[in-house]
Amino acid sequence: MVRRSRTLGSKWQKTKILLRSKKLRAFVPETRIMNSGNLLTMLNKYGMVYVKPVHGTIGQGVIRVERTGSGTFVYKLGKMQRTFTTYTPMYQSLSKSKLNRVYLVQKGIHLLKYQKRIFDIRVMVQKNSHDKWEVTGYIGRVAHPKKIVTNFHNSGKPKPLEQLISAYLNPTSTQSFIKKLKTLGLRIAEQFQSYHPGFKEIGVDIGVDTKFKPWVIEVNTAPDPFIFNELKNKQMFRKALRLARNHGRFTK
Ligand SMILES: Nc1ncnc2c1ncn2[C@@H]1O[C@H](COP(=O)(O)OP(=O)(O)O)[C@@H](O)[C@H]1O
Ligand SMILES: [Mg+2]
Structure with missing residues (x-):
């Protein structure tokens, strides 16, 4: 069945679309x-995991769970942290605090940090006026110091990506890294498009680990262009908003 819908809420369905691509x-x-x-x-395998609602948004209900070196279990939700000696x-307790x-x-993913706060990256990919996928923006999102999510609507602070990775990479490496992120964003858009031809926009949440490997944390199908209005340079914001409006969003 060909689906013409423009959005998909389930993180589980979206993960399955990504996994169908060998490259992704x-x-x-x-x-x-x-x-x-x-x-x-998963805790035994990775030591640290994220637990999140299949239909969540803006970081709500997202929990980080860790098995520490001393064998205790710690979970964080919002600004709260709880420690247990056994599983x-x-x-x-976790089940009770879940919705x-x-x-x-x-x-x-052990995310990179900026001034001791974790950050991740949002890459905006939209169909342009020639009906071609185009990366219209990318931005870093720095978490509140006490939080484990970076969402703008969850006390996260959007910042120019170049500024956040300048502590790790020189300007030339920064540019080639951004190019890699853009290619990844475009590939994801094509992959989603092949299963959902109605999609016009995606916003990819990318986490970068300490080895500088990018990981796709989430793909949003109704991405917020207004986050780019937080940058002084309005170029990305203007384009992202214009294309979103072309696709019928934010029109009165
Ligand atoms: N697997 C993960 N590793 C590291 N951080 C994560 C992971 N999953 C989520 N996060 C953090 O939590 C935020 C919210 O999770 P996300 O999956 O994007 O759900 P939401 O729909 O609530 O935005 C992410 O932007 C990221 O900062
Ligand atoms: Mg997200």
Whole structure:
């Protein structure tokens, strides 16, 4: 069946679309449906994982769970942190603080930091006036110091990406890194398009680990162009908003 819808809410469905591409699979952190067995397996495998609602947005309900070197279990939700010496009480407590929804558990990426705060990257990809996919913006999002999510609507601070990675890379390497992110964004757009021809815009949340490998944390199908208005340079914002309006968004 060909679907003409323009958006897709389920993070599980979107992950499956990415995994169908051999090239993209390598950029997707292992993701499973959340239950006690899967969470324990993933904690044993990765040490740190993210637990999040399948239909969540703006970082709501996102939990980071860790198995520490000393064997204790710690989870963080919002600004709250709880520690347990064994798994079962931790899982029970976690289940209570979850909203009554289906959750995913995903390998946690040890994100790069800016002034001791984690950050990730949003890459905006839109169909342009020639009906071609184009990267219209990219931006870094720095988390609040006490939070484990970077979302703008969850106390995150958007900043020029160049500024955030200048502590890690020289300007030439920065440019080639940004080029790689753009190529990744375009590939993801093509992959989504092949399953959902109605899609016109995507916003990819990309986490970069300490080895500088980009990971696709999430693909948004109704991405917010207004985050780019937080940059002094309005070039990306103007284009992203214009194309979003061309696609019928934000029109009165
Ligand atoms: N696997 C992960 N590793 C590291 N950080 C993550 C991971 N999953 C989510 N996050 C953090 O939480 C934020 C929100 O998660 P996301 O999957 O994008 O859901 P939402 O729809 O709420 O934005 C991300 O932007 C990122 O900062
Ligand atoms: Mg997101």
